[in-house]
Amino acid sequence: MEDKRKLVHSRIVEKATNEALQRRGVTIEDIAEIVFEMQLPYNADLSMDYCIESVESVLKKRELQHAILVGIELDELAEQGKLSAPLQQIVQSDEGLFGVDETIALGAVYTYGSIAVTTFGHLDKNKIGIINELDTKKGRGTHTFLDDLVASVAASAASRIAHKSRDLAEAEADNQQIISDESEIAKKEAEKIITDESEIKDEPKS
Ligand code: MG
Numbered sequence: 001m002e003d004k005r006k007l008v009h010s011r012i013v014e015k016a017t018n019e020a021l022q023r024r025g026v027t028i029e030d031i032a033e034i035v036f037e038m039q040l041p042y043n044a045d046l047s048m049d050y051c052i053e054s055v056e057s058v059l060k061k062r063e064l065q066h067a068i069l070v071g072i073e074l075d076e077l078a079e080q081g082k083l084s085a086p087l088q089q090i091v092q093s094d095e096g097l098f099g100v101d102e103t104i105a106l107g108a109v110y111t112y113g114s115i116a117v118t119t120f121g122h123l124d125k126n127k128i129g130i131i132n133e134l135d136t137k138k139g140r141g142t143h144t145f146l147d148d149l150v151a152s153v154a155a156s157a158a159s160r161i162a163h164k165s166r167d168l169a170e171a172e173a174d175n176q177q178i179i180s181d182e183s184e185i186a187k188k189e190a191e192k193i194i195t196d197e198s199e200i201k202d203e204p205k206s
């Protein structure tokens with residue numbers, strides 16, 4: 001019999017998460033595009049590569065991986081008509097008052113703080129990019145959970161960039177301060193040497 005307590009290795013969970021997203025037609029780039037749009041107003045130097053890196057990084061978090069696996073599983077089961085009534089109908093029709101899809105996705109962003117929470121709220125309301133394309137009511141297939149999960153990943157990656165940008169700006173400012181402090185010290189030392197030398201010169205020869 002299989003040992004129920006046996007832990008699943010993180011690598012397996014990460015691989016399953018990436019495969020599930022791929023299977024459901026969501027690429028890292030699709031999510032990174034949303035991140036780019038969300039963070040560009042605050043970060044003029046932002047690049048798509050940086051957004052992609054941020055999405056890849058948040059996808060390594062267990063909170064997000066677990067939420068994605070649960071949500072996608074339910075979407076797929078609903079698509080195959082395998083849920084029991086009345087859940088089957090509720091998930092399949094993306095019932096507006098269901099709310100569990102948003103709750104699972106929102107629960108996964110908390111590690112990334114308040115910026116992630118507010119960004120998630122924004123994306124939930126103004127479905128942009130692939131989130132809009134995934135809308136179950138608009139397109140084919142059941143994506144009741146997936147649209148919220150994509151918003152969750154994008155919001156987390158956007159928040160990560162916001163915090164990292166501040167860290168970078170502060171580190172740069174600290175470096176500038178160190179450089180200017182050092183040059184100030186060097187200047188003072190140079191002045192002291194010149195003064196000392198002229199004092200030596202001025203000393204009366206005995
Ligand atoms: Mg939904």
